Amino acid sequence: MGKNKLARFAENSTFEHVLQPSFTELVENGLALRGKWNADFFKRDAPLVLELGCGGGEYTVGLGQLQPQKNYIGVDIKGARIWRGARTAKELGLANVGFIRTHVDHILKCFGPQEVDEIWLTFSDPQIGKARKRLTSPLFLDRYKQILKPGGVIHLKTDSPLLYDYTLEQIAERKLPVHEQSANVYAELVQRVSEEEQAVLNIRTYYEQMWLAEGRTIHYVRFGVQ
Numbered sequence: 528m529g530k531n532k533l534a535r536f537a538e539n540s541t542f543e544h545v546l547q548p549s550f551t552e553l554v555e556n557g558l559a560l561r562g563k564w565n566a567d568f569f570k571r572d573a574p575l576v577l578e579l580g581c582g583g584g585e586y587t588v589g590l591g592q593l594q595p596q597k598n599y600i601g602v603d604i605k606g607a608r609i610w611r612g613a614r615t616a617k618e619l620g621l622a623n624v625g626f627i628r629t630h631v632d633h634i635l636k637c638f639g640p641q642e643v644d645e646i647w648l649t650f651s652d653p654q655i656g657k658a659r660k661r662l663t664s665p666l667f668l669d670r671y672k673q674i675l676k677p678g679g680v681i682h683l684k685t686d687s688p689l690l691y692d693y694t695l696e697q698i699a700e701r702k703l704p705v706h707e708q709s710a711n712v713y714a715e716l717v718q719r720v721s722e723e724e725q726a727v728l729n730i731r732t733y734y735e736q737m738w739l740a741e742g743r744t745i746h747y748v749r750f751g752v753q
């Protein structure tokens with residue numbers, strides 16, 4: 528393992544806003560903060576927003592700055608990536624941002640019923656040939672439905688036509704409400720939304736910047752789970 532990675536792992540364990548629960552802790556008891564994120568972690572009542580598979584947490588940190596009235600948690604299994612977001616949040620003094628290093632599969636052990644207002648899925652792995660593992664598969668949508676409040680929403684931003692089309696199929700099969708949808712965020716969607724929404728859509732993640740440099744088109748859909 529590289530020296531950089533070890534240093535990042537070491538620094539993660541010093542961050543009060545980074546949780547790294549063990550598998551046993553999660554599976555046996557669930558996270559102690561489950562159902563109490565606002566009261567015990569953020570210490571204020573505010574809409575709770577997750578970014579799942581957050582990587583370097585560009586949306587978690589970017590939204591944390593743009594919308595300080597909400598609380599944000601980035602979730603990813605890779606400690607070195609979470610470190611990037613956690614470090615930036617600390618440097619910016621963002622008290623409304625936290626991270627959990629864990630598998631998204633444990634999401635029900637981390638958040639209580641109807642605890643969450645919004646979920647962002649940013650450039651999730653399209654899992655070619657492994658539909659069950661996609662973060663918008665029926666398995667995951669059922670989990671999100673449990674933790675989202677009534678009226679809660681999921682945002683999917685992706686370069687992958689496969690993941691985008693697959694998600695639209697899941698939405699149609701379940702007859703879920705679509706609040707916004709575009710096959711081309713920058714050529715179409717940002718032209719017709721408010722300045723506030725433009726600022727949100729214009730946040731560029733690490734992977735997004737790579738895909739844009741390759742000339743890929745970015746897709747977006749925002750939908751409810753009931």
Ligand SMILES: C[S@@+](CC[C@H](N)C(=O)[O-])C[C@H]1O[C@@H](n2cnc3c(N)ncnc32)[C@H](O)[C@@H]1O
Nearest residue numbers: 580581582603604605630631649650732733734
């Ligand atoms: C393609 S990257 C995108 C990262 C970031 N959202 C971005 O746009 O730059 C996918 C991320 O999802 C994380 N990931 C994939 N499956 C996961 C899972 N089941 N649980 C937690 N993290 C996962 C990976 O570690 C990786 O950081």
